[in-house]
Amino acid sequence: MTNTVVIDTSYGSTVGVVGHEPVAEHDSRTHVERLQVDIATAIKEAGLRSSDIERIVVGIGPAPFTGLRAGIVTAKALAFATGAELLGQDALSVQADMVAAYYRGEFSFPDSIEVAAAPVAEQGAAAETLAAPAPVSHATLAVNDARRKQLYFTLIADGDDVPSGQSHGNGHDNRKVLIDMDIDYPQRIAERVNAAIAQHDGRSGVHTVVDVVGHGAAKYAESWSALPQLGMVLDASVLDMGASGLAWYAEHAHANRGVTRAGSDGNADGGTVADSYTNHRAISPTDAIEPLYLRRPDVSVPSPLKHVLHHAGAERAE
Secondary structure (H helix, E strand, O other), rough: OOOEEEEEEOOOEEEOOOOOOEEEEEEOOOOOOOOOHHHHHHHHHOOOOHHHOOEEEEOOOOOOOOHHHHHHHHHHHHHHHHHEEEEEEOOOOHHHHHHHHHHOOOOOOOOOOEEEOOHHHHHHHHHHHHOOOOOEEEEEEEEEEEEEOOEEEEEEEEOOOOOOOOOOOOOOOOEEEEEEEEOOOOOHHHHHHHHHHHHHHHOOOOOOEEEEEEEEOOOHHHHHHHOOOOOEEEEHHHHHHHHHHHHHHHHHHHHOOOOOOOOOHHHHOOOOOOOOOOOOOOOOOOOOOOOOOOOOOOOOOOOOOOOOOOOOOOOOOO
């Protein structure tokens, strides 16, 4: 891979040069202030100069406003100054593809990463309730902490024709979005996931185990007990996996550049299965790199409009 710098502020901040260990900041009060220093440190430790940078991959969320905006603006400025190629990568779809690669044996978690799993007895009991044996597949509930007791999330499943333990293809070709990126409360997310999985399994004839991966997965673990077939619970992102995770993130963005989002068929209400894997957010260099906030603004236009100086208030135009 070319000299590639990764900048992500979807959860704290992670910056690094591919092939080297990243610099991570998880203190939400200081990570933005330290961003430029961390970028300079990562480039220096990689033995590079700014002029050597050929590609920049920036995280576009979904994430809270301030930190995400700072990361994207910094990446755009650095790309402008160096002439480097700029790619955007969302924080959720890459999680699902990481989990698929893990089951294929193509990605391993560092020993420092703790993976929780549902008790085997519970999984077996749930499996016995099936009327007849069915192929087992996996779906990933990829999450990111949105604060205010909410999570950003998406639900992405294996392709219908790819049973667990067999090849899933390269990238996201054989995966399907069941719920597009959204924000909600954990309990409500579990309800929406159950509805989507029931519909998916009914259509495909498979039995789907749901893995919950991302920041906030363990924090709201109690909510996942409502999922009939719970797989692993991993409270970490691909960028927590050290140098190997950084390389995976960058390769994922580059391999899927130019894949833009198409419309889904009603996932915002939960439970409707999308036709294909259409929400991948890697963006080509000619497209705008825009943040994914997802949360509705907290402010609204007052009606009637407020008085200004000595003028009377005006009625809001619809």
